[in-house]
Amino acid sequence: EVQLVESGGGLVKPGGSLRLSCAASGFTFSSYSMNWVRQAPGKGLEWVSSISSSSSYIYYADSVKGRFTISRDNAKNSLYLQMNSLRAEDTAVYYCARDLLDDSSGYSLYYFDYWGQGTLVTVSS
Amino acid sequence: DIQMTQSPSSVSASVGDRVTITCRASQGISSWLAWYQQKPGKAPKLLIYAASSLQSGVPSRFSGSGSGTDFTLTISSLQPEDFATYYCQQANSFPLFTFGPGTKVDIK
Numbered sequence: 203e204v205q206l207v208e209s210g211g212g213l214v215k216p217g218g219s220l221r222l223s224c225a226a227s228g229f230t231f232s233s234y235s236m237n238w239v240r241q242a243p244g245k246g247l248e249w250v251s252s253i254s255s256s257s258s259y260i261y262y263a264d265s266v267k268g269r270f271t272i273s274r275d276n277a278k279n280s281l282y283l284q285m286n287s288l289r290a291e292d293t294a295v296y297y298c299a300r301d302l303l304d305d306s307s308g309y310s311l312y313y314f315d316y317w318g319q320g321t322l323v324t325v326s327s
Numbered sequence: 328d329i330q331m332t333q334s335p336s337s338v339s340a341s342v343g344d345r346v347t348i349t350c351r352a353s354q355g356i357s358s359w360l361a362w363y364q365q366k367p368g369k370a371p372k373l374l375i376y377a378a379s380s381l382q383s384g385v386p387s388r389f390s391g392s393g394s395g396t397d398f399t400l401t402i403s404s405l406q407p408e409d410f411a412t413y414y415c416q417q418a419n420s421f422p423l424f425t426f427g428p429g430t431k432v433d434i435k
Binding site: 239246247248249252261263297302311312313314315317318319320 | 359361363365370371372373376377414416418421422423424426427429
């Protein structure tokens with residue numbers, strides 16, 4: 203069974219830092235691109251960042267570029283998001299999500315087929 | 328950036344009703360579109376990808392159609408467990424994925 207479990211959320215002051223983790227199990231983690239998607243309270247979904255299976259390709263939304271860093275450790279089946287210079291508008295539930303792979307080619311289809319339960323990040327003084 | 332809009336923003340329906348939700352992209356995205364279902368306090372669930380492909384394990388009452396800029400999600404016979412918020416997501420402008428604002432389906 204595919205499982206993604208986020209941790210590391212909490213209350214942090216503006217300008218502070220936080221590191222989120224996502225522990226993966228039930229699939230070959232090193233074969234999949236992974237993503238972070240966030241949802242502000244009562245709002246819609248916002249893609250944050252993506253990382254390819256071997257960490258060769260990394261992408262960020264403009265809203266977090268230069269402040270957030272995505273990384274992964276395939277030996278530990280783990281995904282991370284280092285968040286620096288946090289702002290009130292970063293307050294959200296942060297989900298890690300797996301890329302859907304095409305069965306025949308093995309290529310990413312850029313849709314998110316499994317999601318974790320989310321971890322809440324609150325940025326407030 | 329590609330902007331996504333959805334209509335209606337909410338719909339009230341009864342069990343057994345046919346429900347259709349529309350998603351529109353600000354520019355053509357071919358068939359690079361997915362639909363997700365989200366229940367309160369839960370993570371989104373992938374329903375449809377590539378505009379019309381049903382994700383494994385998703386009931387066949389869900390279907391998707393469209394290409395270019397206009398897309399629809401149809402629930403052929405609404406079930407009690409289908410009351411939720413539905414989001415579309417475009418994947419054409421990889422890696423700048425964007426989601427629609429959501430459509431809430433609630434009980435009439």
